[in-house]
Amino acid sequence: MAGKVYLIGAGPGDPKLLTVKGLECLKQADVLIYDRLANPMYLKEVRPTCELIYVGKASSDHTLSQADINELILQKARDGKQVVRLKGGDPYVFGRGGEEGEMLARHDVAFEVVPGISSAIGGLAYAGIPITHRDHASSFHVVTAHLKDDTGPDWDVLAKLEGTLVFLMGAQRSKLISQALIQAGKSKTTPVAFITHATTPKQQVTVTTLDDMAGIEVKPPTLIVVGTVVTLRDTLNFFEQKPLFGKSIVVTRASKQNRTLIEKITDRGGQVIEAPTIEVIPVADQRELEQEMKQLGNYQYVIFTSMNTVDIFFQNLDEWGYDARALAGVKVVAIGKQTAAGLKEKGVKADFIPTLATQEGLVELLNPLLTSTDRILLPKAKKTRPLLTDQLKAHVTEVILYELRLDISGKEQLINCLTEQTVDYMTFSSARTVEHLIETVGVGKRHLLKPVKLVSIGPITTKALEQAGLTVYKEAKEPLIDAMIEVLEEN
Numbered sequence: 001m002a003g004k005v006y007l008i009g010a011g012p013g014d015p016k017l018l019t020v021k022g023l024e025c026l027k028q029a030d031v032l033i034y035d036r037l038a039n040p041m042y043l044k045e046v047r048p049t050c051e052l053i054y055v056g057k058a059s060s061d062h063t064l065s066q067a068d069i070n071e072l073i074l075q076k077a078r079d080g081k082q083v084v085r086l087k088g089g090d091p092y093v094f095g096r097g098g099e100e101g102e103m104l105a106r107h108d109v110a111f112e113v114v115p116g117i118s119s120a121i122g123g124l125a126y127a128g129i130p131i132t133h134r135d136h137a138s139s140f141h142v143v144t145a146h147l148k149d150d151t152g153p154d155w156d157v158l159a160k161l162e163g164t165l166v167f168l169m170g171a172q173r174s175k176l177i178s179q180a181l182i183q184a185g186k187s188k189t190t191p192v193a194f195i196t197h198a199t200t201p202k203q204q205v206t207v208t209t210l211d212d213m214a215g216i217e218v219k220p221p222t223l224i225v226v227g228t229v230v231t232l233r234d235t236l237n238f239f240e241q242k243p244l245f246g247k248s249i250v251v252t253r254a255s256k257q258n259r260t261l262i263e264k265i266t267d268r269g270g271q272v273i274e275a276p277t278i279e280v281i282p283v284a285d286q287r288e289l290e291q292e293m294k295q296l297g298n299y300q301y302v303i304f305t306s307m308n309t310v311d312i313f314f315q316n317l318d319e320w321g322y323d324a325r326a327l328a329g330v331k332v333v334a335i336g337k338q339t340a341a342g343l344k345e346k347g348v349k350a351d352f353i354p355t356l357a358t359q360e361g362l363v364e365l366l367n368p369l370l371t372s373t374d375r376i377l378l379p380k381a382k383k384t385r386p387l388l389t390d391q392l393k394a395h396v397t398e399v400i401l402y403e404l405r406l407d408i409s410g411k412e413q414l415i416n417c418l419t420e421q422t423v424d425y426m427t428f429s430s431a432r433t434v435e436h437l438i439e440t441v442g443v444g445k446r447h448l449l450k451p452v453k454l455v456s457i458g459p460i461t462t463k464a465l466e467q468a469g470l471t472v473y474k475e476a477k478e479p480l481i482d483a484m485i486e487v488l489e490e491n
Helices: 020-028 040-045 066-078 097-106 119-126 155-160 171-183 228-236 255-267 287-294 307-319 337-345 359-366 387-391 411-419 431-441 443-449 459-467 481-490
Strands: 004-009 031-034 051-054 082-087 110-114 140-144 164-168 191-196 204-209 222-226 248-251 271-274 278-282 301-304 331-334 376-381 396-406 425-428 453-456 472-475
Touching: 004 020, 004 066, 004 097, 020 040, 020 082, 020 110, 031 040, 031 066, 066 082, 066 097, 082 097, 097 110, 119 164, 119 191, 119 222, 155 171, 164 171, 171 191, 171 222, 191 228, 204 228, 222 228, 248 255, 248 411, 255 271, 255 481, 271 411, 278 307, 278 431, 287 307, 287 396, 301 307, 301 337, 307 337, 307 376, 307 396, 331 337, 331 359, 359 387, 387 396, 396 431, 411 431, 411 443, 425 431, 425 459, 425 481, 431 443, 431 459, 453 459, 453 481, 459 472, 472 481
Parallel strands: 004 082, 004 110, 031 051, 031 082, 140 164, 248 271, 248 425, 301 331, 301 376, 376 396, 425 453, 453 472
Antiparallel strands: 164 222, 191 204, 191 222, 278 396
């Protein structure tokens, strides 16, 4: 079976700057070979069976040589795999994608190139610097500071150009760039900008002049921009004005539920630290639910108390040949607006949503509605609060769909961030996330949470935080992700 290789540009850092075609290729990949500068969020887009191979290269630290990377790409393609080679920026803009393409062509391996947004353009835009402008620059010139055999550009030519000069990978050569351009006749007062971690929440921009840039120390990845377009930054700097820009926020929700919250935070400029404390594990034997579905006509209500319940319930329905029509004869109850939105995506509109998105709210809603003969099907997680069942005992039949286990996959990163005091906020979406976080961090390191502003989604979660001896910074006005975002933005 013939394999194929896709050389894809991942863009400058913001995960949403990947092209539509690039995302499609990721979702179909058998093997993903990725660079240091490719956003790690892309790893969530591939299939569970996709093989992930990291080949990241820093200036003096190569995981694999380029020759070894070429051999790896070639071998995987010859194994009949759909191979995605994901590279930061654009694969053909100083990404050595051209060399990889030549190698594949020599060995008659099919390949495609999916262009990406080069940091030379996208990175400048997020820093408020247009690479061209009618009043400042009618051309631009992109130069790499890492050249083969240490040969340099023609500085005399570059110094005479009136367009914008952009140096990639130049963090460690700023003094050389400054001296060479000035000696070649470039004005010492020419504006210069250093853009570090462009298009990410860690973005930092330093504005200086060609003469003074030699004394500025920055770490890679950094872009260097030379030209009067730099003076437009104060007017066009949109990215750093976002409400959560520069804020570091820990998300403790289960990994599968993280995406919406992460997107809302990153869209507002925040940096997300994923520390899922809960792992959702569907029970191996779902025959109990299957049996109840066969006699669903005996029930008057079905209650969904979480998005996990919705996802696993409908996944089972699909496997058994059912769809949303299976619920046509019953009243569907969602614990809150978020769960109702999840049901709507499955083609089901909730008949009832309590004012208060808690088990107490469900009891208050249903008590006046229920007759003595009404029956309720309650698909749920193992070991959840028993209030709903206790209060409506005569009506409820429980079916266990999944259990919540401790997830320590993000423990090391979380402890490091807390120790270095680089966390501004931590969000909690349930009492269980609180319990598991305490277990993850450990009693001996609970003091690391004191400087962090803890945001709770609702009263039950707040109570769990307080019982754990932690101080709640603020509680969301409603038990919704959007309400938690509002708390972060208000500050």
